[in-house]
Amino acid sequence: MSNDCGKIDELGENRSAPAYPEKLDKIIHLFEQLPEDERRETLVAYADNAKKQEPRPGEKFNLEDVRKDEECMDTVGVYLHVTLGPEVQTLTRSMTAILCKGLEGCTPQEIVDLPSDFVTRIVGSELVRVRSQTIYYVLTRIKGICKVYLNRQRMAQSQVA
Numbered sequence: 001m002s003n004d005c006g007k008i009d010e011l012g013e014n015r016s017a018p019a020y021p022e023k024l025d026k027i028i029h030l031f032e033q034l035p036e037d038e039r040r041e042t043l044v045a046y047a048d049n050a051k052k053q054e055p056r057p058g059e060k061f062n063l064e065d066v067r068k069d070e071e072c073m074d075t076v077g078v079y080l081h082v083t084l085g086p087e088v089q090t091l092t093r094s095m096t097a098i099l100c101k102g103l104e105g106c107t108p109q110e111i112v113d114l115p116s117d118f119v120t121r122i123v124g125s126e127l128v129r130v131r132s133q134t135i136y137y138v139l140t141r142i143k144g145i146c147k148v149y150l151n152r153q154r155m156a157q158s159q160v161a
Contacts, residue, residue, distance in 0.1 A: 020118055065141070066078075069137070111143055
């Protein structure tokens, strides 16, 4: 399995009017077409590429949220980008890479409004049953920081008005 997720993503194309952001919709479509063994191999390929989503030295963020919560074994940083260490579980890394790539260019409000039903379509129902907390954890964290960002913007705008 190739570690070049750009080529992998192209296999998920050929969709009409996505209900999700276009990049995420292509990834969902790709995973829906794969048999279980190839789905897991592709999740590993995304996990191997998660490092590309890490913040670059000197990069500035409006919000940073780095913590380890009860519902996840891994420490995850959300910066409107997500960063993970090498010891992080494969499934967390793969979902992080998928979400970063699929949600790139979305507004915080689009992310907050995003339904989570696509997760099963990507990882398959078996992994959702076994690892549901991990799978939804990263999406919940991303949505949470977007809500904080939107609330801060609203407060700042109301102070100006």
